[in-house]
Amino acid sequence: MMREYEGSGPYRLPSAMTTTDLAEVRKGFVSAARRARHAGFHGVEIHAANGYLLDQFITEYTNRRNDEYGGSASGRIRYPAEIVAAVRDSSPADFVVGVRVSEAKVNDFNYRWGGKSVAETFFVALAEAGASYIHVAGEGRGFRESSSDKREPLSTMALRITGLPVIANGGLADPDLADDVILDKHADLIALGRAALATPDWPRRIANSERVIAFENEMISPSASIENTDAWFTRKLADDVYG
Numbered sequence: 001m002m003r004e005y006e007g008s009g010p011y012r013l014p015s016a017m018t019t020t021d022l023a024e025v026r027k028g029f030v031s032a033a034r035r036a037r038h039a040g041f042h043g044v045e046i047h048a049a050n051g052y053l054l055d056q057f058i059t060e061y062t063n064r065r066n067d068e069y070g071g072s073a074s075g076r077i078r079y080p081a082e083i084v085a086a087v088r089d090s091s092p093a094d095f096v097v098g099v100r101v102s103e104a105k106v107n108d109f110n111y112r113w114g115g116k117s118v119a120e121t122f123f124v125a126l127a128e129a130g131a132s133y134i135h136v137a138g139e140g141r142g143f144r145e146s147s148s149d150k151r152e153p154l155s156t157m158a159l160r161i162t163g164l165p166v167i168a169n170g171g172l173a174d175p176d177l178a179d180d181v182i183l184d185k186h187a188d189l190i191a192l193g194r195a196a197l198a199t200p201d202w203p204r205r206i207a208n209s210e211r212v213i214a215f216e217n218e219m220i221s222p223s224a225s226i227e228n229t230d231a232w233f234t235r236k237l238a239d240d241v242y243g
Helices: 018-039 053-058 078-089 116-128 142-148 154-162 175-183 194-198 203-205 226-242
Strands: 043-050 094-107 133-136 166-169 189-191
Touching: 018 043, 043 053, 043 078, 053 078, 053 094, 078 094, 078 116, 078 226, 094 116, 116 133, 116 154, 133 154, 154 166, 175 189
Parallel strands: 043 094, 094 133, 133 166, 166 189
Antiparallel strands: none
16 A cells, blocks of 8 residues: 555455445445535536546456446446436536546556547547546646657547547646647646645746746655645745755
């Protein structure tokens, strides 16, 4: 388990979800979206990326099911699409229901879905389920590769296939690359993670040509928490002031 997220030791051996488990988790997503709406949120984003539960259905080597939720690409995307549809159907029409997907995982950066036909199956299923937008995570390397080997980034593919608004994420703290992503119509929006952690007002600073703080791993050491990040900034401020 990842120490950065306060885990230790090996993961417990997983078991395949039963029909009851699937129904319970589906209900949990719907309930969470309802609570978010009642709390005043205008939408939710369903996390089907980075190796978490729904991504484990999508990923070929973690999904070993032999029922309708496994096997082919259409089988592996079935349950995530059902979650999107369930949240969509239980929400008002003006409530945003986005979905985040990725090829890579936090513990496997090199995994790929397996070609454009698989990606098309996934994106079509999510769009037909009622997703308001697609958020493609971990795309930074894809944009850089696409200029040399003609690989079409997933976010570009999602735009072309679904016509939905698309958010691109991953390695986009470089303002020039972020500009290219938007101006070359690879995505409608970009999302920042580490860059926003290091510089919460990143958009304002970029707009005003001000210096931004680069992300450092020590910001989330010894584990990823707000307290540890605040402590890093406190130490950094003291170093800047007192040298």
